[in-house]
Amino acid sequence: MKLLQLTDIHLTKPGETIGGREPNQNLQAALTHALSHHPDADGLMITGDLSDWGDKADYERLKDTLNGLDLPVHLCIGNHDERDVFLSVFPDKADDNGFVQAVVDLPVGTGLLLDTWGPDSHAGFYCETRQSWLDDTLSEVVGPVFLFMHHNPVPIGIAPMDKIMLQDADAFGQIVEKHATKIRHIFHGHCHLPLSGSLYGVPFSAPRGTNHAGWPDFGNEGNLSASDLPESYAVILADESSVMVHMVEYGYQGEIRREGSPDYADWNRLTMVR
Template sequence: MLIAQITDIHLGFEPDSPGEFNRQRLDRTLAHLAALNPLPAMLLLTGDLIDRGDIDSYRRLREALEDFPAPWHMALGNHDDRANFAEVFPEHEWADGFLQYELRTDPMRLLVLDTLEVGRHGGGFCDTRARWLTERLDEDADTPTIIVQHHPPFECGIPWMNTVPEEPWVKRLGACLKDRDNVHTMVCGHIHRASASTWQGLEVVTTPSTAPQVALEFAEIDTEVPDQRPLIVADPPAYALHFWNGRELVTHWDTAEDRTVLARYDQNLQSMIAHMFEERPGA
């Protein structure tokens, strides 16, 4: 099974621009994904769908997705607005006022969590959300499960984007997921970069943005002294492909840009490819 993920779209960053930069980047990424063979079974959009919480930007997002040839499912990030999202995307499921729901797709399931905390740049995960997650995990302790949310719970090292272990929401989420042997991976956004970590024994990956990316800068930051460091860079729009091979979830990251092809599968390379397959057990 192949699952595509895009994140941190930030539509509406230029609210009055008909040719908005972030919309162009989104359209390029969607066109790239729609042309894949095989086509992903679904598309996950993991938060910061729009930039200012406005309803018009959600409408433009729906317009952009209208012709995408696979089902799409969303999570919310810190730039999103629950009420405006719900008006434009009424088909999504809610649990106690939060955008949390289960996706079943044989032979696995995905649990989509809502880490939006109004007024915070960082994440949130209250007792109500934790109770829903615990109930879903208790219902099924066997099916391979992927957690989908916007905010990663680990400390990424980029000072202004860090989540720290002492944050209450991180501890609450960690308590829900402790010793859950069937939870394989957590996929997130928010960092605007590809990153991977092991958190409480769970693999967590983040996907780069379709909007511009966060600069990779680990130097300590002084909130009182602007030092002119780069914060956002115009790297290409990006996405992830999560491949379930029947045992593990394997994540690949790529960008939606044109490339120069240096080798193709032609007669000159046919024997090499055939030999690689012959090496495998059962060939």
């Protein structure tokens, strides 16, 4: 199975920039790069912050863009989104309780799309209704299960970001612990940083994002930190026994060099390009 994960696309009015970068252009560049290099992808997952200000026009433009793609596309919402505005454009994305959550069949196992949005906050929330849905769904579906969400469920050790992580992390973690043998991996966004770790033995990861980049500024107690590192997306490879996640920095503008051979016999000082 091969999945593409884009996150934090932050669509704005065309021509407007964030960190000197135009999110609409970067989304198109990410899709062009990802689909040209990975035409065999089984699905595209976009894990939140679809719009920067939750404007309806952003969601309409996103819908038009995604309608032209020849693979399944699955969406989560993030703190920059507005759930009601999003659902006015994507009404089929609402579950029975009005959350943007879904169960999707994957070539390997099952994907669960989680809604961690809450009003008037950049932090993430996972209320008792959503917790019950997740617990019940995990009990019913056939594993392995892959979770997709926006907010990080584990502190990353950077104070400003940890203030706006998933606020119901303990309750969420208890559900993960209960079903840990069934959950293969958790994919999230939100932090604009390449991250990996585990929660009750379940691995998680996040790529940087398709537009503006963060920086792991551990000494900053009050502000979020930005950088000009390349834009990225993730390529997820999974089979019945393993998961591999690549962060592809498609925004890198430098040279790509093909150096030498993987065959040990060809490694020598005369022929190796170093």
